[in-house]
Amino acid sequence: MPRAGGSSVNEYGWSLMQMAITPRNIKTTDYLPDDYPYPGALFLTHFRRSGNPLKQYDFQTDIILGVMGPASFAEQGQKLLHRIIKYQLPEGWQYQFDNAPLINVNFSSEKKLIYDDDISHPDPGLQENKQP
8 A cells, every 4th residue: 555655644444344235115025126136245444544744645545355245244234233223124135146256446645736824724813803
């Protein structure tokens, strides 16, 4: 993962996330071809945020690895949550996508181009003229 130069300030982290998406009607056991299917995903993300305060730019990198389909346990997770909150159980998980790997790398960069000192540091005298 790239760093923003020798004077960069770096942050690292990990996250684990599960997603479960269902169609509007979760009561039916029928296949709904005109609605959203039942995809589930489970993925691990490793990220780095590297900022260079001297040169005023930063890099943001994410590496995402996971799985979609029954191996994500999205059906079990959603049904458990619905039992806890006493809500209708989703009935169409048999139509979820097959197992498949999820692999992604995200990279973005930002550079400060303009800095307006008047906007960033308003005149403190303006505060003194306020009436209670």
